[in-house]
Amino acid sequence: MSDLERVESGSLKGLLEALLLVSDDSVPATELARAAGAEPGEVASALAELAAEYADANRGFQLREAAGGWRLFTHPAYHDEVADYVLSWDTRRLSQAALETLAVIAYHQPVTREGVRAIRGVNSDGVIGSLKEKGLVREVGRDRERGQAQLWGTTRLFLEHFGLRSLRDLPPLEDFAPDEEARRFIRERLSGRSIGSTLEEAEADLEEEAELLEDGTDDGEGIDG
Numbered sequence: 187m188s189d190l191e192r193v194e195s196g197s198l199k200g201l202l203e204a205l206l207l208v209s210d211d212s213v214p215a216t217e218l219a220r221a222a223g224a225e226p227g228e229v230a231s232a233l234a235e236l237a238a239e240y241a242d243a244n245r246g247f248q249l250r251e252a253a254g255g256w257r258l259f260t261h262p263a264y265h266d267e268v269a270d271y272v273l274s275w276d277t278r279r280l281s282q283a284a285l286e287t288l289a290v291i292a293y294h295q296p297v298t299r300e301g302v303r304a305i306r307g308v309n310s311d312g313v314i315g316s317l318k319e320k321g322l323v324r325e326v327g328r329d330r331e332r333g334q335a336q337l338w339g340t341t342r343l344f345l346e347h348f349g350l351r352s353l354r355d356l357p358p359l360e361d362f363a364p365d366e367e368a369r370r371f372i373r374e375r376l377s378g379r380s381i382g383s384t385l386e387e388a389e390a391d392l393e394e395e396a397e398l399l400e401d402g403t404d405d406g407e408g409i410d411g
Contacts, residue, residue, distance in 0.1 A: 206257065214256075298335040
């Protein structure tokens with residue numbers, strides 16, 4: 187018997203299920219091992235066995251690795267029914283604008299607000315603020331070349347909500363394009379060179395708007411929104 191109290195295999199699985207049920211976040215196997223008083227190797231094997239058992243039994247939930255740990259998820263087959271049943275923010279659908287903004291940040295992080303605006307073609311400050319409140323995006327740094335502009339990236343909660351172990355698990359964005367023209371557009375818009383040019387265009391637009399506002403003020407005329 188080791189320094190850590192060993193647990194019989196069947197009991198260990200039950201204990202792991204109980205620990206996972208009360209965990210709000212993904213839990214690393216090493217942390218579960220400490221809580222269970224078991225060897226990390228035993229816990230890793232038990233988790234893999236549980237995941238396989240749930241899959242073989244076609245249960246309404248799954249055990250998967252996500253964001254560096256293990257977490258219980260509802261089965262994807264019941265996503266629509268679960269989403270309709272639960273009315274809280276945690277599982278309700280994001281708006282189209284929020285999904286678009288989140289996709290831009292996820293696939294092109296770190297990215298500034300101006301970068302998001304350049305890709306979406308509309309001001310996304312309010313949407314980014316909402317995504318930040320929901321814990322899906324966060325400030326990850328500052329862009330010194332652009333006046334210390336905030337750089338945005340996704341969070342661990344984002345990975346957990348979408349069942350991803352890391353950003354490397356994001357599917358290629360081009361897979362969602364309906365045709366070659368759309369795929370080419372995505373490649374151009376998400377290339378570093380294109381982002382730079384679109385940012386310049388966005389800055390030019392802002393300067394032009396500022397000039398128009400200034401001219402309108404001098405002439406005593408308003409500018410329609």
